[in-house]
Amino acid sequence: MSEPILWLTVVAMGAVTYAIRLGPILLLERLGMPSLLRRALTYVPPAVLSAIIFPELFLSNGALAVSPGNTRLVAGIVAAIVAWRTRNVLLTIAAGMAALWLLQIVIAF
Amino acid sequence: MSTPRSEFLSGLQAELAIALGGIPFGLIYGVLAIDAGLPPALALAMSSIVFAGSAQFIGTQLIAGGALGVVIVATTFVVNLRHLLYSASVAPHIQRLSARWKWLLAYLLTDEAYAVTITRYDRPGESEHRHWFFFGAGVMLWTTWQASTAAGIFLGAKVDPSWSLDFTLALTFIGLVIPALKDRPSVASAASAGLVAVAAFNLPYKLGLMLAALTGIAVGLWHETRQSGALRLRPSRLGEHDPD
Numbered sequence: 001m002s003e004p005i006l007w008l009t010v011v012a013m014g015a016v017t018y019a020i021r022l023g024p025i026l027l028l029e030r031l032g033m034p035s036l037l038r039r040a041l042t043y044v045p046p047a048v049l050s051a052i053i054f055p056e057l058f059l060s061n062g063a064l065a066v067s068p069g070n071t072r073l074v075a076g077i078v079a080a081i082v083a084w085r086t087r088n089v090l091l092t093i094a095a096g097m098a099a100l101w102l103l104q105i106v107i108a109f
Numbered sequence: 110m111s112t113p114r115s116e117f118l119s120g121l122q123a124e125l126a127i128a129l130g131g132i133p134f135g136l137i138y139g140v141l142a143i144d145a146g147l148p149p150a151l152a153l154a155m156s157s158i159v160f161a162g163s164a165q166f167i168g169t170q171l172i173a174g175g176a177l178g179v180v181i182v183a184t185t186f187v188v189n190l191r192h193l194l195y196s197a198s199v200a201p202h203i204q205r206l207s208a209r210w211k212w213l214l215a216y217l218l219t220d221e222a223y224a225v226t227i228t229r230y231d232r233p234g235e236s237e238h239r240h241w242f243f244f245g246a247g248v249m250l251w252t253t254w255q256a257s258t259a260a261g262i263f264l265g266a267k268v269d270p271s272w273s274l275d276f277t278l279a280l281t282f283i284g285l286v287i288p289a290l291k292d293r294p295s296v297a298s299a300a301s302a303g304l305v306a307v308a309a310f311n312l313p314y315k316l317g318l319m320l321a322a323l324t325g326i327a328v329g330l331w332h333e334t335r336q337s338g339a340l341r342l343r344p345s346r347l348g349e350h351d352p353d
Contacts, residue, residue: 001172006151009178013168013185014158020189022215024196029204037197039333040326044198045227046295047302047325048191049286051318052220054303055310056279062311072276079280083287092284093126093277100273 071107075100111236120245123229127221128253130277131162133268135254138165139261145173149262156258160251161219163315164188187314194322195223199243202230206240214240217247221278228285294336298329 001009028037057076058064068074079096086092135156142152147169159165164185171181195218203211226243260266268274290296302325309317 001175001178003148003151005178006147006172007154009172009181010151010155010158010168012178012182013155013164014160016182016186017159017161017164017189017192018216020186020192021196021218022212024193025200025203025211025215028197028200033201036330038201040330041194041198041201043295043298043326043329044194044322045224045231046286046289046299047322047329048194048220048318049224049282049289050299050303051306051321051325053279053282053286054306055317056276058307059310064307072273072279075276076279076283079283080287083284087288089123089281089284090126092287093280096280096283097273097276100276104271104273 069107071100071103074103111238113238113241116236116238116241117245120226120229120242120247121249122245123225123242124222124246124249126277127225127281128250130274130281131221131250132253132257133270133272133274134162135257136261136266136268138162138169139258139263140265140267141166141261142169142258143262143265145169147172152262153255153259156255157251159185160216160254161185161189161192162254167314184314187316191220191315191319191322192218194326195220195227198227199223199230203240203243210240214243214247217244217251219247219250221250221281222247224282224285228289231289292336294329294332297332298325301325301328 053076057070057073058066060070060072066073075096078099079092082095083089083092138156139152142155142165143149147155152169155165155168159168167184167188168181171184176184196215199214199218203214206214222243225246229239229242286299290299302321305324306317306321309320311317312320
């Protein structure tokens with residue numbers, strides 16, 4: 001691709017992305033929010049966050065890895081327990097990273 | 110009492126860990142984009158014009174592979190479809206803001222900023238300045254993304270992968286999602302979305318994520334309807350009004 005075409009492509013990528021991010025905000029304001037949609041949207045955070053978390057924990061290089069040797073799964077479970085007990089995001093991150101590093105050291109031996 | 114300033118600062122702070130975890134991705138993107146033959150100025154500009162990590166990675170790969178511009182733009186569309194859900198989800202919260210705010214916040218609406226911001230909106234207690242929190246979270250992510258992609262492009266900088274900094278994304282999301290699991294429908298929604306995401310992970314263009322999110326929403330709604338159907342029997346028997 002020539003350089004002007006490359007720039008044009010990137011600008012179009014940006015326009016498409018921005019339209020997706022802005023569209024529903026403007027449209028729902030104009031059309032009003034049907035109550036079924038309003039209820040459906042309350043499930044976006046748990047659904048999307050879990051959909052991002054689960055593959056990070058349960059897959060290793062794209063393959064299912066449910067075993068104590070899967071350090072990310074174990075560290076993730078530790079983090080989930082800390083999140084449940086403390087409801088503190090920073091503590092959750094700290095506990096999860098500490099668990100992961102510790103497990104990596106243990107496994108290296 | 111929350112002020113625009115205090116909300117902005119809490120937004121910056123809440124986004125900090127997740128933004129730091131994104132630095133390795135920014136560095137890798139920068140290095141890959143140069144390897145793919147993109148001019149440095151364009152590789153850098155893409156981070157502010159598109160501002161979407163996965164789409165930038167895939168776009169760079171497609172450019173390197175000589176794909177047609179139309180294909181690249183269509184792929185970007187599919188990869189970023191999940192942002193429709195984020196946009197619809199924040200819409201009621203920012204409805205009363207000026208057009209200028211909406212256009213600005215929509216630009217900053219990434220996975221990472223959405224996750225942190227929606228949790229702020231869902232916390233009880235009204236504050237009329239919560240869009241400043243959204244803005245702070247967005248600014249923090251935007252700044253670290255620009256800086257890390259620039260470091261990858263111009264310095265070829267890398268982070269040792271054994272540090273596993275990328276894991277902070279999953280950890281932040283765990284910290285955000287667990288307190289949000291307040292009832293059976295939300296637990297069912299999270300569990301079903303997670304399982305589908307694992308099963309459908311190998312679908313191209315992040316479609317597995319979209320499929321998982323839609324499944325989770327449907328399952329949550331279904332449980333809620335079943336539950337409220339059961340609840341409705343009791344008030345009607347007692348002759349009370351349905352709160353709805």
